[in-house]
Amino acid sequence: xNIQVEALTHIFANSRVQRTALAEINFGVKSGQFVxxxxxxxxxxxxxxxxxxxxxxxxxxxxxxxxxxxxxxxxAHEIAWxxxxxxxxxxxxxxxxxxxxxxxxxxNRHPRLTVDQVLERVGLSDAAGAFPFTLSGGMQQRxxxxxxxxxxxxxxxxxxxxxxxxxxxxxRLTTELLDLWQPFHxxxxxxxxxxxxxxxxADRILVFSPSPGRIVGDLAIDLPRPRxxxxxxFQQILAALRTALGSTANAQVAQ
Amino acid sequence: MNGKRKSxxxxxxxxxxxxxxxxxxxxxxxxxxYILPSPSxxxxxxxxxxxxxxxxxxxxxxxxxxxxxIGVLTGGLLAVLLTLLPGLEGGVMTLxxxxxxxxxxxxxxxxxxxxxxxxxxxxxITALMTFFPVLVNVLSGLQxxxxxxTDLFHSWNASRWEVFRHLRLPTALPxxxxxxxxxxxxxxxxxxxxxxTGASGGLGRTMWLAYTNLNLxxxxxxxFILAAGGMTLFRLLGWLERKVVFWLPDSRES
Ligand SMILES: Nc1ncnc2c1ncn2[C@@H]1O[C@H](COP(=O)(O)OP(=O)(O)OP(=O)(O)O)[C@@H](O)[C@H]1O
Ligand SMILES: [Mg+2]
Numbered sequence: 001x002n003i004q005v006e007a008l009t010h011i012f013a014n015s016r017v018q019r020t021a022l023a024e025i026n027f028g029v030k031s032g033q034f035v036x037x038x039x040x041x042x043x044x045x046x047x048x049x050x051x052x053x054x055x056x057x058x059x060x061x062x063x064x065x066x067x068x069x070x071x072x073x074x075x076a077h078e079i080a081w082x083x084x085x086x087x088x089x090x091x092x093x094x095x096x097x098x099x100x101x102x103x104x105x106x107x108n109r110h111p112r113l114t115v116d117q118v119l120e121r122v123g124l125s126d127a128a129g130a131f132p133f134t135l136s137g138g139m140q141q142r143x144x145x146x147x148x149x150x151x152x153x154x155x156x157x158x159x160x161x162x163x164x165x166x167x168x169x170x171x172r173l174t175t176e177l178l179d180l181w182q183p184f185h186x187x188x189x190x191x192x193x194x195x196x197x198x199x200x201x202a203d204r205i206l207v208f209s210p211s212p213g214r215i216v217g218d219l220a221i222d223l224p225r226p227r228x229x230x231x232x233x234f235q236q237i238l239a240a241l242r243t244a245l246g247s248t249a250n251a252q253v254a255q
Numbered sequence: 256m257n258g259k260r261k262s263x264x265x266x267x268x269x270x271x272x273x274x275x276x277x278x279x280x281x282x283x284x285x286x287x288x289y290i291l292p293s294p295s296x297x298x299x300x301x302x303x304x305x306x307x308x309x310x311x312x313x314x315x316x317x318x319x320x321x322x323x324x325i326g327v328l329t330g331g332l333l334a335v336l337l338t339l340l341p342g343l344e345g346g347v348m349t350l351x352x353x354x355x356x357x358x359x360x361x362x363x364x365x366x367x368x369x370x371x372x373x374x375x376x377x378x379x380i381t382a383l384m385t386f387f388p389v390l391v392n393v394l395s396g397l398q399x400x401x402x403x404x405t406d407l408f409h410s411w412n413a414s415r416w417e418v419f420r421h422l423r424l425p426t427a428l429p430x431x432x433x434x435x436x437x438x439x440x441x442x443x444x445x446x447x448x449x450x451x452t453g454a455s456g457g458l459g460r461t462m463w464l465a466y467t468n469l470n471l472x473x474x475x476x477x478x479f480i481l482a483a484g485g486m487t488l489f490r491l492l493g494w495l496e497r498k499v500v501f502w503l504p505d506s507r508e509s
Contacts, residue, residue, distance in 0.1 A: 087407050
């Protein structure tokens with residue numbers, strides 16, 4: 001799914017204060033690209049994702065997804081959403097949790113993958129009948145990933161999906177995510193605070209300034225996966241990323 | 256499991272110590288029976304009149320359960336209605352609180368005047384008493400859904416009804432059980448209070464007769480039945496709760 005973002009501004013306003021979360025953002029994403037969004041806390045990354053997923057309406061500007069508006073794409077079940085909390089339904093077992101997501105698909109769209117196939121892909125075949133409270137944090141997030149996969153959407157919006165996990169699970173799941181992403185190749189917007197994760201996963205990194213969020217860096221990562229830190233090109237991009245992030249840090253001090 | 260069994264024994268021990276202390280105090284200080292009968296005397300009274308107490312208890316229990324059922328259904332359905340039509344919430348809740356603040360002891364005799372000495376006014380009082388906790392709890396349960404889950408259902412393009420059916424309703428179940436555990440003992444009290452103001456049978460009637468005749472062992476026997484009944488209802492609901500809302504931390508089998 002192509003994404004075109006034009007002059008996107010979002011202002012949170014209540015009776016007392018107005019807060020500009022995003023200020024005049026412009027960027028485009030080609031279909032199938034894996035884009036990491038990185039930037040200081042509070043710069044509007046989650047807001048951008050919520051706007052793209054039609055969980056919020058923009059104050060000004062537009063987001064266009066394959067020529068259509070987010071509400072249409074959401075209604076067409078082309079957008080899958082995943083955040084930091086696994087957001088599983090505790091009264092449903094693993095299989096039922098995945099099946100519930102598929103249940104809302106339009107009747108004319110037949111899922112290519114069955115629930116059991118999806119569970120197998122994330123390595124949860126043995127836990128198909130288990131309830132979420134019996135699963136570890138890593139397994140719960142894996143189940144959330146299975147549910148994301150089951151939707152067969154062409155846009156994945158992922159807001160720090162593994163941020164709450166320990167380092168080891170996180171490492172494993174990011175690797176697995178790549179394996180899951182490659183065959184379907186949806187467009188991905190991935191929010192992260194981890195620069196190595198961004199460099200390992202993404203085709204491209206968008207760097208945000210501190211609040212109000214603007215894009216201050218746009219780096220292409222033209223390296224085959226799996227990527228090695230030993231690669232000189234990797235180090236080059238890492239340095240460029242550090243510079244872009246450094247400029248945001250300076251901006252923060254200047255504020 | 257082990258912990259639960261243990262806490263059951265602890266509770267039983269406490270009750271036995273309490274009854275033992277009471278028995279001892281009555282004997283040592285030679286308290287006259289028209290002031291405070293001993294537990295043993297109370298149990299003797301119970302054992303001597305099984306037929307009468309059984310009939311009275313059955314009637315009171317029947318009224319309580321009927322009232323509870325009506326109270327739970329109306330409270331629960333109203334909570335559902337207020338969730339689906341949130342514009343009504345302010346008005347209906349004001350009315351409900353007004354109703355709740357009216358002392359039922361004052362309404363009970365009125366209902367007896369209007370509806371007679373039969374079971375109907377008892378069921379009405381019980382329903383009125385149990386309705387409010389159910390309404391308040393279920394309503395807050397239905398609104399208590401995690402934002403992360405509402406986001407998810409929204410991203411699935413789920414309809415209002417689907418969100419209600421697959422998310423709000425199961426989220427509210429633990430709240431319903433909390434309300435039931437408050438309401439069930441209240442239902443017994445409601446029925447007894449209503450019977451006290453005029454009835455042809457039931458434990459409240461037994462108590463009122465015993466009271467006017469200063470026959471305290473009769474009165475205490477009825478109180479014992481009520482206490483045991485309330486306790487049993489509460490425990491039964493707790494057991495059912497662990498089966499139904501098995502995903503809650505304190506329901507899980509270890
Ligand atoms: N519902 C809201 N109401 C008011 N202000 C909000 C709301 N949500 C976010 N904000 C504000 O908008 C700004 C951007 O928030 P957002 O959650 O998008 O940041 P973020 O980049 O995702 O931060 P983090 O990395 O900490 O998750 C912040 O200043 C935040 O305080
Ligand atoms: Mg965020």
